[in-house]
Amino acid sequence: MHAQSWAATYRGILPDTFLDNEAPAERTAHWIKRMEEIDAGEGIAWIAELDGAPVGFVCLVDPDANGSVLVDNLHALPGFKGAGAGTAMLAAAQAWARERGARRLHLSVLEGNQAAIGFYESRGWRFAAREDDRMGGIGVVSLVYVFALE
Known part of the structure; x- marks a missing residue:
């Protein structure tokens, strides 16, 4: 599901060869590691469903030192x-974070992902930082967004 989303969302942002050939294995390795961390109690992942079929997912990592x-x-x-799964997952994420005493949530969005930037900004998330990163063998810029829970 993750590689499918990347292939559609990051086309034109990341190299096609990466999205088509390398991203599925790279995302599988990421999720094997992340699920080990979740099994150890370091976060949670949910799959959003519509009429019993998976339509999205969210993964959260326990509150950090801040x-x-x-x-x-x-x-x-x-x-x-646009079907409402993202909004519902964000609401669930906020509730989960509050239950753990968190003061905020944070995430990174690739600079060219205007749809995601608009999605988060329209829901009260605020730009916090710009970070240079590498994905798919190229340099990219990640934008850090935060959402205050207080």
Whole structure:
């Protein structure tokens, strides 16, 4: 589901060869590691469903030393963007973070992902920082967004 979302969302931002050939294995390795961390009690992942079919997912990492929960990933499958799954997953993430005493949530968005930037900004998330990163063998800029829970 993650590689499918990347292939649709990051086309034109990341190299096609990476999205088509390398991202599925790279995302599988990421999720094997992340699920081991979740099994150890270091966060949670949920799958959003519509009529019993998976349409998206969100992964959260326990609050850090600053009381901030990382939204490690939040994706809706391409055919279900705008169906409300993202908004519902964000609401669940905020409730989960509050239950753990967090003061805020944070996440990273690729600079060219205007749809995600608009989605988060329209829901009260605020730009906090710009970070240079590498994905798919190229340099990219990640934008850090935060959402205050207080």
